[in-house]
Amino acid sequence: MTQKLNAAIAGGGIGGLATAAALAQRGWDVTVYERQDALRAVGAGLYIWENGLRVLEALGAYEQATAGAFRGTHFEQRDLRGEIIESAPIQANKRLLTVPRSALLDALRDVCLKAGVKVKTCAEVISATSRGELLFANNEMVQADLAIGVDGIWSKVRTSLGLELSHEQLSEGALRTMIPAEPNDFGPDDIGKYIECWNGSRRFLITPVSKDETYLALTCPHDDVQARTIPVNKALWTESFPQWKHLIDRIGSSPISWGVYGVTRCHSWSAGRTAILGDAAHAQPPNLGQGGGMAMQNGLALAVHLEQVTDRRDIPAALERWENAERGLIEHCQRWSILYGEVTFLPDDVRTKVLRNAMLDPWIAEQVFRAANHSPTGTGAA
Template identity: 70%
Template sequence: MARSAIISGGGIGGLATAAALAQRGWDVTVYERQSELRAAGSGIYIWENGLRVLEALGAYEEATEGAFHGTHFEQRDNLDQIIESAPIASDKRLLTVLRSRLLGALKSACERAGVKVVTNAETIGATASGELLLASGQTVRADLAVGVDGVWSRVRQSLGLELLHEQTREGALRTMIASRAGDFAAQDVGKYIENWNGTRRLLVTPVNATQIYLALTCLQDDEARNLPLDRQLWIDAFPRWAHLIERIGDTLSWGVYSVTRSRAWSAGRTAIVGDAAHAQPPNLGQGGGMAMQNGLAMAVALEQAKDPRDIPSALQAWEAAERPLVEHCQRWSILYGEVTCLPDAVRSQVIRSAMGDAWVAGQVFKAANSSPTGTVAPRR
């Protein structure tokens, strides 16, 4: 008889975990609190490690169709001068895609593997015996329960796994705009461009042939974060991109960054994955990639366990193998954000010096250059 798994959360990490388990013979049900599976947010960065997970799940082609494949990641100062322009090696891919497209591709992978999805099912707690407690009063039980329910994870909290959940001083307004001919000068084509001015940042990222993802980052107490958006404040900070900022509509979402740390990623037969276990600021573009990577790694660890019945031991082994890289990525993502409050000239000097050092660059991109566990051809 197939082992059963129940998953709280039908986002990117939850669906990746569900597909990985189902492809290995598990009977999987996902419980999603919303009325349908839908992605919150705009564009998303997927580095080499995340792309390999998509390949392993059979979701790569659908997720990346028409995606922007950049050649350089560039940072510019308050005078629009290049601080650093780092080429992206051909064997270390970085793509940007629509979150909705990525979620759709993972949903398709789940459907092919026989995953069941229950919507309008909010999880309010969990137990170590593989149970999810739903807001409806229902308790569902399986051989394995997984909380992929975000930074405010009720699974993490109810299991007593939370060590830390804090919000940073920074957040971002995210939106999509339609692209037009001439949006990018010849020297800007093919680049992801992060612009700095004081404590404000503007990330300009093409997502496909017709859309551009903008992330407007600032401190929580900055008036520039207020809605409706004062476009002129941002144009004054980044006049080079006035033509894009003027195009921003009313569909904006403000999100402050969170950091979560857990004393363990599991209790008994119940585990936590993604932001529920290890949220990090988006400075390295690894939140989604790490969630997908760890969901796949967990499925592989359970498959390779000496005793398939001993799920708690398999989960502990999974955490022991994966946690060092995750904590490394989280640490460097937080460190990257520390330059926000430096004076412009000092920040430029720090970034240029740091990223020009091979060791530092290796630490920053360590997760992106990793080979995720289980990245082989799709199981079915």
Template identity: 65%
Template sequence: MSKTLSAIIAGGGLGGLATAAALAQRGCDVTVYERQSALRASGSGIYIWENGLRVLDALGAYDDAVRGAFEGRAFEQRDKHGGVIDSAPVGAGKRLITVKRSQLLDALRDAALRAGVKVVTSSEVIGATPRGELRFANGDVARADLAVGVDGIWSRVREALGLETFHQQTAEGALRTVIERRPGDIPAGDAGKYIENWNAERRFLITPINETQIYLALTCPERDRAARDTHLDKALWSEAFPRWAHLIERIGADVSWGVYSIIQCSAWSAGRTAILGDAAHAQPPNLGQGGGMAMQNGLALACALEGIECAEAIPAALEAWEARERPLVDHCQKWSTLYGEVACLPDEVRTSTIRAAMAHPWVIEQINRAAHHVPTGTGERARSVSLL
């Protein structure tokens, strides 16, 4: 950007900070407004596929984000007897790591601050206009050349712009927590794996995130009140997954519960105000791409605005950005949603369905397309810009 443009961003989460860093690294004057009193990560662990890792590299946040992280070599699904339903390698030349969400957020925060981004906390955005304006709960209004709403599934920016066309909460949700990792927790034969265990409509996902911690997700329908209680019924879950009772027994009080949202919008922008991340295209976490897609689209947005010298050119640039990025996002959302549908199948049907699907080259191609896309702005030029 040869002329300094200004940008204001609602939301200081992963997508908001990635967008802020990418814009600031390209010469934009950026301010992030965060509703909470401090920048805090919600959730426990997070998957970062190749696309997200390349974005982190382009933003200069890679080393801090992945320090000590677990890099898996395969994702394995198992039935209630411990039998393998499907075992899929990550793939040659591709990467998948898992880290604590707070570590990733801190890395993006530091990259944004190094680029000159200003962060204002305790600032609740309750609306926006197509003129690049954000409206706050205290009556204030912030104005800039560009406004971006990265304010989550209940986005007030999206609501104010009237962009939502579909918002459905899924019947399934998850309890999430992090436990201490101890020697012998994971059998030697399972080293390097992410393991998802099924028993009826409940599943138990085991995800190491570093040498000392394991991220656990315990998934069930929302109507399964006994299973979804955050005061975890350890006996109930241990009975369902006895091979992992030693991990379940170690779960403490820090457990969160949440159902998933699927959100679709008529457009990702109106005038000079855009939305991205969960605000624009929330999806179930079955492919582990929610955070990666948000970061990817934030970087792509900054690339789309590079070289623009006047605010009047921003609406057309935002439309072009969406036209380039949306097909892949829609594809990823569709397949992540489809995967969630197997949760309601009987065990034997689920096993045969997954095995048949994952044996078909076309299905594998679709999933790989969602998981291994190389995002806009992660070539050599983007890295050299981000490291200035």
């Protein structure tokens, strides 16, 4: 019997677990190393577009991850007066679900365990080598046939391998939290919608994720110190978005996090038998809701490209083929996500004109939703 190839994955987040499950389901012996003391979701809610949903179906995690998920009918942008800038229907044949991030992480964890993935917590990776080695903060080291860094935007795997081309912290960030949902939160014109409200350089994004919870993202420039403070300055945000006072007043029942958006670009996604993916390789601002979807999609694609590999000496060439196949779409999504964020800094009336005219253009709409409508490698979809 041919001995299994083994993989060591740094990072037990969404991308790391999706990659681990995809490899294990293809016969690999996989261990995930997570620096926290448990697999724990960082963030609040998550958008999963058609491409991400197909990955979950391919991994067998779809039913659990999307149980009770919210499926919106429209994306709607509103100005500082609460008037509609653009209300774009979501095509019935292109799914978009929103879920608590913890629900997705739990579903991916369970398919990993079912496939035989081993998870080791309190294991902080501080560097890696091109020989498939991971070095930990306690000075221990593991060597695998394949090592993968899915260790986030500050990836130690990326930096130790010298793969970084650029790492940019953007000027905008977000406060993220969940609030309990109540029956009368939305009027007749609001039901079934993902609503993004603008006032100056502040944004208020309302995303139902289930019948019981709603995800709120309050975005602003990093130098808007009063707006990004924790605890949330409810009076300030209510002044900017008075029509949503009843939601803002409910902030505080769940954890709140602040994070500045970042972008990472790499000259390569691998060195020898060690690869990177997710935010470690291609972080993007969350404006298109594709960070998690791109990480899962790229992890599944990596496993598919390695599916026929039986000799560790063939891994570097397989990783090169994987990157060549996937990089164009990943960078396209990253580019348009960055571009969307630029409208934050336009004057309100100019922003309204730009958004309204842009989304009416079929070519621009196609570019924005290209990644969302993509069929990931290995899903069996055309």
